[in-house]
Each structure stands twice: as C-alpha cells, then as structure tokens.
Amino acid sequence: MDPLLPEPDTRPIEDPEEWYSTSMVGIPPQILGAAAFNRSLRRLTICGTRETHPGLFQLLGRCATQVEAAAAFAHYMAHHFGLGPPAPDDGPAESRRAATSYLELLRGWGGDSNSAKAAVLKGWVESRFGLVPVFHKEPLGVFPSSAWADYLREKTDIRFHNNCIHQQIDLLYEYGQWSIRHFKKPGPRFVRLWRGTNDFAGQRVDERIAGRLAEVRLNNLVSFSSSQERAEEFGDWVLETEIPTVKLLFFPGLLDDRALNSEGEFLVIGGRYKVRAYHGYL
Structure with a gap:
C-alpha cells in the first residue's frame, strides 16, 4: 500500500442508516424515515416512472372503477414485461422459464417475509427510498456481518432480476398511488x-x-x-x-x-x- 495514502476505514458500522443516502423520490432518507414525515401530507413519486410509461396512466384514466383499473394494470404489465408462461417456441423446454413478475414477489412475501423474494422487495425500498432494513431472518445490526451478507446475497439473487423487476415494482407503487388519489381508498391521506x-x-x-x-x-x-x-x-x-x-x-x-x-x-x-x-x- 502507498505509505502516502490514508489507511482505509474498515471499522464496523453500528447502523448502516448513518451512511445510506440513495433516494429516487426527491426526499432524503433521514427525512422520509422520520416519524414527523408521516404527518407532512407530502406526496411521493418515483423519478421518471410515470414519464416512461404514459400509456399506462392513459389507460387508467379511462377506468371508472377499481376493478377496471386493476384489469387495465394487469393487462399493461403482462404486455410490457412479457409476463405469463413461456411460449412453446422460446427454446428447449429445460431452458424455458417464466419471466420474473411483481406478482411472484408479492406471493413470495405472503408466504415468508424473510424469503429471497421478500429480500428483493426490501432491496427495492432501499434503492428507491433509501431506507435500510433492520431485520431479515435475524436482526441486521453492525455492518458488515454474516446477517448482512445473507441479506445482500438474497436481495440481488439473479433468479429474480431477469425482467426489470425494480421497474415493475416502481409501476406497482405508482399505480397504487394513482388509485388512492382517484378512488380515495383506502385513504385518501x-x-x-x-x-x-x-x-x-x-x-x-x-x-x-x-x-x-x-x-x-x-x-x-x-x-x-x-x-x-x-x-x-x-x-x-x-x-x-x-x-x-x-x-x-x-x-x-x-x-x-x-x-x-x-x-x-x-x-x-x-x-x-x-x-x-x-x-x-x-
């Protein structure tokens, strides 16, 4: 190592929240994660999501009921991300696999909130809102640790990152926020x-x-x-x-x-x- 360079800081971090700063909603994580934010009435939107998918929100704008909106959202997601069973001509049967879906992750969470699919959802929250988890199978305390290593491995599992999965969850969030404002349920605030x-x-x-x-x-x-x-x-x-x-x-x-x-x-x-x-x- 060059003697003129400072020694790298390898001390364990008591709480990763102290240095985590990513945000795609225009509000720093330290503010977004504070209890005071919950009474602020601030709206949140994930940068670029609506601008990238104007067709979805045009479809939603024609819907008079939540049932119609849900059907329009499912149709758009299936068409845009190729969701559903693999086509018969997609290659050898052993190599065909259904594209990863936001529904797959939701069902995975419903079965076990500490599963690898749930870790992908927690990783999405990290990426978009900058809020780090405090638990995945066990408390996530000092970083680095074996608990953090297991979580990081699962949240980046390539099995669930083969179909723009974060973008799918972005659209799920934005659709949910559109639905709340449009139908005033379960809110409005x-x-x-x-x-x-x-x-x-x-x-x-x-x-x-x-x-x-x-x-x-x-x-x-x-x-x-x-x-x-x-x-x-x-x-x-x-x-x-x-x-x-x-x-x-x-x-x-x-x-x-x-x-x-x-x-x-x-x-x-x-x-x-x-x-x-x-x-x-x-």
Missing part, C-alpha cells in the same frame, strides 16, 4: 392499521413517549392489517398506528390477483412511526 408481533426483533423501540405510546423504527418494508382482530392472530402484542397512504406499496383490492388479498394485508414502507402498543388479548 391516512389509514389506521394494526400489526401483530411476538417480539420486537423486527422493529426497534427508539423512544417510549408515555404509557403504551412509543416511537419505533419498523423494518423498511412491513406487513399490517386493517383488522385489529386479524393482527392479534400474528402475535401477543399489537402495534396500532396511522399510516400515510404515500407509504403504501400494496393494499387489498389494488389488484385483481389474490396475492395477499385473502388476509387483508397491507405492505407498508417503513421507517420510524409513533405507535400504540398493547397486549393483543387484554
């Missing part, structure tokens, strides 16, 4: 949701405010339910909070597919939230 948990490994308590009120740092992508009773089935403790609709990636009724819909599940972009925490069976 906020939605009260519940999350059940048996421990706080997947979220960190930053500050206890008073009694059962606390400020927590949620994972960068996390599931909530619109039903308190449903949330209680997933853990002894329940977190209750108001989610700004600009932080919804997915909500029931958005798609005509059954992905996540059967459980009334919402996919929420994380960060810090003020919550009411209580024992689900009290």
Whole structure:
C-alpha cells in the first residue's frame, strides 16, 4: 500500500442508516424515515416512472372503477414485461422459464417475509427510498456481518432480476398511488392499521413517549392489517398506528390477483412511526 495514502476505514458500522443516502423520490432518507414525515401530507413519486410509461396512466384514466383499473394494470404489465408462461417456441423446454413478475414477489412475501423474494422487495425500498432494513431472518445490526451478507446475497439473487423487476415494482407503487388519489381508498391521506408481533426483533423501540405510546423504527418494508382482530392472530402484542397512504406499496383490492388479498394485508414502507402498543388479548 502507498505509505502516502490514508489507511482505509474498515471499522464496523453500528447502523448502516448513518451512511445510506440513495433516494429516487426527491426526499432524503433521514427525512422520509422520520416519524414527523408521516404527518407532512407530502406526496411521493418515483423519478421518471410515470414519464416512461404514459400509456399506462392513459389507460387508467379511462377506468371508472377499481376493478377496471386493476384489469387495465394487469393487462399493461403482462404486455410490457412479457409476463405469463413461456411460449412453446422460446427454446428447449429445460431452458424455458417464466419471466420474473411483481406478482411472484408479492406471493413470495405472503408466504415468508424473510424469503429471497421478500429480500428483493426490501432491496427495492432501499434503492428507491433509501431506507435500510433492520431485520431479515435475524436482526441486521453492525455492518458488515454474516446477517448482512445473507441479506445482500438474497436481495440481488439473479433468479429474480431477469425482467426489470425494480421497474415493475416502481409501476406497482405508482399505480397504487394513482388509485388512492382517484378512488380515495383506502385513504385518501391516512389509514389506521394494526400489526401483530411476538417480539420486537423486527422493529426497534427508539423512544417510549408515555404509557403504551412509543416511537419505533419498523423494518423498511412491513406487513399490517386493517383488522385489529386479524393482527392479534400474528402475535401477543399489537402495534396500532396511522399510516400515510404515500407509504403504501400494496393494499387489498389494488389488484385483481389474490396475492395477499385473502388476509387483508397491507405492505407498508417503513421507517420510524409513533405507535400504540398493547397486549393483543387484554
């Protein structure tokens, strides 16, 4: 090593959030991930997505109902990204494989929020909003670590990056935001949701405010339910909070597919939230 150059800084990083700064929504992650942002009424849009796909939003503009909009979105995505089973003439049978789909990732999350497909979704949140995860199979603390290595390997798994998958999720998010503003559901600005948990490994308590009120740092992508009773089935403790609709990636009724819909599940972009925490069976 050149003796005139400084030694590289190889010290472990206590919290990668301290140096992560990517953002494609025009708001720094430190602001976007703060609890105060959740009351700001700021709209979010992923840079360039609507401009790149004007045809989709022209189609959506002709839709009078959510059902029609969901069908138009599914049609556009299938046509633009070649979704569906491989054509018979796409080569030898052993080499044919269906193109990766946003629906595949949503179903993967529904089956296991710590799967490789779920890691791809968490990686998308990192890339677009700059919010790093705090949990994937185990707490993601000091960087580097074996837990971080496993997460980084799974979020970049080439099996799920063969069909512009981040761009697909961009369109899912933008379609969801269009739908909220157009149909005023489940918003228009906020939605009260519940999350059940048996421990706080997947979220960190930053500050206890008073009694059962606390400020927590949620994972960068996390599931909530619109039903308190449903949330209680997933853990002894329940977190209750108001989610700004600009932080919804997915909500029931958005798609005509059954992905996540059967459980009334919402996919929420994380960060810090003020919550009411209580024992689900009290």
